[in-house]
Amino acid sequence: MNILAIETSCDETAAAIVADGRRVVAETIASQMEIHAQFGGVVPEVASRRHVESVTAVVSATFAKAGLTWSNIDAIAVTCGPGLLGALLVGVSAAKGYALATGLPLIGVHHIAGHVAASFVETDLAPPLLALVVSGGHTELLAVEPPLTFRKLGGTKDDAAGEAYDKVARLLGLPYPGGPRVDALAAEGDPTAYAFPRSLLEEDSFDFSYSGLKSAVHNELAKRRQRGEEIVAADVCASFQAAVVEVLVDKTARAVRHTGLSTVVVAGGVAANRGLRQALQRRAKEDGFHVHFPPIQLCTDNAAMIGAAAYFYAAAGRAHDLSLNAYATLPL
Ligand code: KG4
Ligand code: ZN
Known part of the structure; x- marks a missing residue:
């Protein structure tokens, strides 16, 4: 067909x-x-x-x-x-x-x-499976059922993941679209340089929130600028990305345990993120589930x-x- x-x-x-x-x-x-x-x-x-x-x-x-x-x-x-x-x-x-x-x-x-x-595309994957959707407009964990229907386990309470990337990029004066640039800079920075908050990680929920993280980045930059201190953009990007990725990976692993679905597909523009790909693949190996990222051009x-x-x-x-x-x- x-x-x-x-x-x-x-x-x-x-x-x-x-x-x-x-x-x-x-x-x-x-x-x-x-x-x-x-x-x-x-x-x-x-x-x-x-x-x-x-x-x-x-x-x-x-x-x-x-x-x-x-x-x-x-x-x-x-x-x-x-x-x-x-x-x-x-x-x-x-x-x-x-x-x-x-x-x-x-x-x-x-x-x-x-x-x-x-x-x-080019796989034999089919529902039922779990989907982590991370785009400029969506951040959702979904149970996907045949033929292709969705049961929402959780979603963002404020910004989408990609939106948070774009806003942090703007705070750093990086040009649009910010996500890929933050991703590239993060690879050169120290993810432990700044202790940004991991939101909603403690609760037993599949929801996400990025407003606290965004404010933390904003406040940290404002404080340093006011004091005339140097801002290492790569360190800010790496620390921000570490906070985003840790929550996404943790909640996805939790959703696997909760649903018993052992295949996770990652979708949306942020699925192109290298930090997320590496961390989720590592966790999948540790926890024994299968994770699939579409090729970048399909993300x-x-x-x-x-x-x-x-x-x-x-x-x-x-x-x-x-x-x-x-x-x-x-x-x-
Ligand atoms: O799915 P998408 O192309 O558009 C929709 O929102 O539907 O996603 C775009 C979003 C933008 O916010 C962009 O900054 C983000 O995905 N993005 C990334 C990366 N590539 C694209 N965010 C983080 N790391 C990337 N490598
Ligand atoms: Zn899209």
């Missing part, structure tokens, strides 16, 4: 053709990163306009790369939320147009279901993951009709 998938929830206009939910036949990603970097973050109106300009070209380029036509496609998938509403609407409208023109089934996919399904927003997720719904006979809408917020 070949699925043509479209993703426009934020600042990437992406399309992919995915075979049987596992193999990326072709994909195209038009990134708007450079445009938004000038503004220090994604400007929603600019993103929507760019998606309008790019979406059909991105779909056509994907067909050309695959050497396929619409006659080779079995279903159309699109991210229908959550995300920037104006951005989502471009992808959803395009997908509905293609569905109307071709008569193919239309499958709306939750963006986070897509991030989780990135782990199914950030892309359409292949949307096609992979849609396959599980299509195989279960689920589809939407042309009344499918876009939603800025959407429960899993």
Whole structure:
């Protein structure tokens, strides 16, 4: 089954053709990163306009790369939320147009279901399993059940993990997007230089909180700047990352014990984080569970993951009709 998938929830206009939910036949990603970097973050109106300009070209380029036509496609998938509403609407409208023109089934996919399904590409993984979702908008521990439904064990009470990375980067004057830069600097720093708080670690909960950690970094930097003391950005990054990673790893290991699920997939932009990858892999070996990180290019927003997720719904006979809408917020 070949699925043509479209993703426009934020600042990437992406399309992919995915075979049987596992193999990326072709994909195209038009990134708007450079445009938004000038503004220090994604400007929603600019993103929507760019998606309008790019979406059909991105779909056509994907067909050309695959050497396929619409006659080779079995279903159309699109991210229908959550995300920037104006951005989502471009992808959803395009997908509905293609569905109307071709008569193919239309499958709306939750963006986070897509991030989780990135782990199914080129693997034989399938639900039931556990998912740790760490992106710019989400931090969640989820029990994933067949065909691809979600039971939330816990989530963030304030910022998402990626958001915390981006805010700390901003406090250090690092350019957008901050996460990868903090990650790179952390590799050169001393993780014990600053004793930043590990939030909610003591409680028997699967929730996360980053506001205390963010304030601690802010206060430490302000104090040092006031005293005219040197700030070693690499040490701040390493210490911040150590605090984030310790909590993520600890709660994930606890969720494995709690659910009895022995496979963990990590999803979202922060799954690209090298510190998290190393620490979680080490813990998995110690505790005897299996952890899978998708390849880096599948961790950030892309359409292949949307096609992979849609396959599980299509195989279960689920589809939407042309009344499918876009939603800025959407429960899993
Ligand atoms: O999943 P994603 O591409 O977008 C959504 O939020 O849906 O995640 C983007 C987030 C940003 O906050 C970015 O700073 C963070 O993921 N990120 C990282 C790394 N790469 C991306 N955070 C930490 N370490 C990284 N290597
Ligand atoms: Zn995302």
